[in-house]
Structure formats: C-alpha cells, structure tokens
Amino acid sequence: MTSLSDGSADEQWLDDEAGRIVRPYVMTRGRTQPSRGKIDLITLVVTINPVITAEPGLGPEHHTIVKLCDRPLSVAEIAAHLDLPAGTVRVLLGDLVDRGFVAIQEPARETDVLDLETYKAVLNGLRTL
Template sequence: MTPREKRSGAYRDTALRPYVLTKGRARPSRNTIGIDTLLVAADPAPPLPVSAGRQERALLAMCRGLLSLVEAAARLKLPVSVVRVLASDLVDSGHLTARAGSPRAEQPSRELLQEVLNGLRAL
C-alpha cells in the first residue's frame, strides 16, 4: 500500500483493520453484551490509557449519553462484532457500563389465548 493510499483511508476496507482494532480477538471477554445492550460512560470515567485507540476514545465519547451497541457500531462505521469487543474491553476496565436492553414482552398465557380464540369463534 502506498503512503498516498494510507493517507486517503484506502486501508479501512481491508481485513487487517478489524484484527488490529480488536488486538487479534474475534470474541468479547464477556458474552452479556448483545446488539441491544445499552452503553453509558462511567461517571466519573477513569482516564483512558495512552495505548487506547481512536475508536475506543470515540466510543467512550459518544457514550456520554445512553447508546445501544448497534447504534455505536453504525456511528463508528465498524462491524458490530468489532464494537462488541471494544465495548467489552471498556466495560472490563470500568470506562463503560453495560445495561441490558429492554426486556422482551411477556408472552400471553395459554388460557388467555384460548379465551380469545373462543371469543372469535363465538362471533
């Protein structure tokens, strides 16, 4: 790759970039972070280490307000799997807090469904 290509950002679409961003990991350190997980910066957030990358700094900055993992990935223009690893690292280091997304709606009981079906048949 030429220096000009590097300056223009042509390297962004290579397979090497996600590998480098996640330090070679394909999976997050915790499996509790899903696409609907809500991320928020810790208050007060400890300072990021000097080794933190641009993406980690951007993720932390955008999580000053509540933000879902998938929305953060869209704003960073990165794959969700990469942002999941980055977010997991920031949660582990105490920079971010992860909250479960909205709970799934409770399924109606079998009895209620049977009553509705009986009512519809009676019409």
C-alpha cells in the same frame, strides 16, 4: 489489489469500497469475542467514567465510544457511528466495561417479556373494544 511492483505497499491493503481490510482485526488484537460474554446489538451502553487516561490497550476507537455514550446508545448505533463491524464494537465495549468506563444494560430476556397474564389482559382489552 495491486502487486508491490505496481504501487506502494499500502495499496495492496486498500479497497475503494471496503476501506482497510486489516483494521478491525488489529483494533481488537485478534480477539473475536468480548470478555463480558454476549453483548447483543440492542444492548444499551452509557458512559460512567468519561475521563480516559492513557491506559495501555485502549485506542482512539475506545475514546470515541466513551465520548459517544454520554447518552445511552445501542451497540448497533455505536457501530454505525464508528463505521465498524458490530463484532469489533462488541470486543471494544468489553474492554471498556472491564475497565469501568462504560456500563451496559442488557435487553430484557424473552422469559421476562412473555408473561402469560399480560397477554391475557391485552387480549381481554382488545375484546372489549
């Protein structure tokens, strides 16, 4: 980091490896949690209203998410495409869900996946092999 006398004011907020330090905080307006509760990394997101008008509070990242999600993508994939932290993407997705631009499909709950009868059937099938 440089002092103000050594360079421009912008240089103090840049790091060659990390990029801009304050940007994700500014994009989320200081929020750290999405308005929709918990959004996992494997939650699927798909655009349901591809036309975003000039709405207050929606930035270019919101528009990019809507364009990316013309096919279902996970939160992790969206974060990778945008080169943003997953927490930041979760907050942005909460904004878009609240305004009806995207829909999210939460992952199956562990109780839904852990069906004892299914495990018994799989085990019996393996024994017959």
